[in-house]
Amino acid sequence: MLKELPRICCLLSLLPLLLGCERVLPLDMPDPAPRxxxxxxxxxxxxxxxxxxxxxxxxxxxxxxxxxxxxxxxxxxxxxxxxxxxxxxxxxxxxxxxxxxxxxxxxxxxxxxxxxxxxxxxAPDKPKTDGVQARMIASPDNPGGAAVSLSLQLEDRPGQANYYYIRGYSRAIDASGRPYLEPVSLTSRSSLFEFSLGSRWFFSDKLFDGITRQLDLYYNTYPGQEVQVEIAQLSADYYQYAQTLYKQSYKDNILTQPVGVHGNIKNGFGIFAGYHVQTYRFKTRE
Structure with a gap:
């Protein structure tokens, strides 16, 4: 064993030289033709x-x-x-x-x-809604504040996959005088909603195919506020695009696989998809 020790030490002394004998070969990565x-x-x-x-x-x-x-x-x-x-x-x-x-x-x-x-x-048909009700309540999450409680009936068409979103917004004017839509946060304890993008809550009818379902939500408000609540029925392409866009937001999580955003454009990229909106307006008293 002692006779082998000088040889081992010699080999160990050469290890940095062996590891340093790397050759970096530059690779030209041609960009694909633009589409x-x-x-x-x-x-x-x-x-x-x-x-x-x-x-x-x-x-x-x-x-x-x-x-x-x-x-x-x-x-x-x-x-x-x-x-x-x-x-x-x-x-x-x-x-x-x-x-x-x-x-x-x-x-x-x-x-x-x-x-x-x-x-x-x-673009699909408008969503079939009925029984829309709104009332003022004390805000559940803003002590001393007010909220509007909403309920509506959504009648799902049977025998087909249906997709929806619901969102709230108010019209506002920015500092330069240009109009824009300001998101209003809708809150619900329902397990119906599957994911959200911005102010939109997305869901499908996989839990209530062909059934009329009641949606209960609320939003915090103030005197004189006018809010528009929009419920939309979506094409499958629209829903898949939104769903994959949402999943891609987890790209920094090392435990998840990368997700490509859904598209339906041949010889190019992007999305061409329809939806149909039913809008309700609510205004609180001054």
């Missing part, structure tokens, strides 16, 4: 609107900019509904055409230097 990114959430109460940008490689540090010189068309089957007009910053809008419920549409976008992108989608 169009088309995003449009449409509903029958609003004109068509599409946001069009271009994808970038992971090594790019440039800001995303709207695609200015594109042709964006909405079709019903093979019939042209309208060619959308560019209004600036990659936003394309219709001048006259509105989406119709339960009508399947196609969207086609083409621009020089990009493959033609295409998607398909539809």
């Amino acid at each position: 169009l990114v088309l995003n449009s959430m449409f509903q029958p109460d609003s004109l068509w609107q599409v946001e069009l940008t271009a994808s970038q490689g992971i090594t790019s540090s440039q800001e995303y900019e709207g695609v200015q010189y594109a042709t964006v068309q909405v079709l019903q089957g093979d019939r042209l509904v309208e060619t959308l007009t560019h209004t600036g910053n990659g936003i394309y809008r219709s001048r006259q055409a509105y989406p119709a419920a339960y009508t399947h549409y196609r969207i086609i976008a083409s621009a020089p230097g990009y493959p033609t992108a295409e998607g398909a989608g539809h």
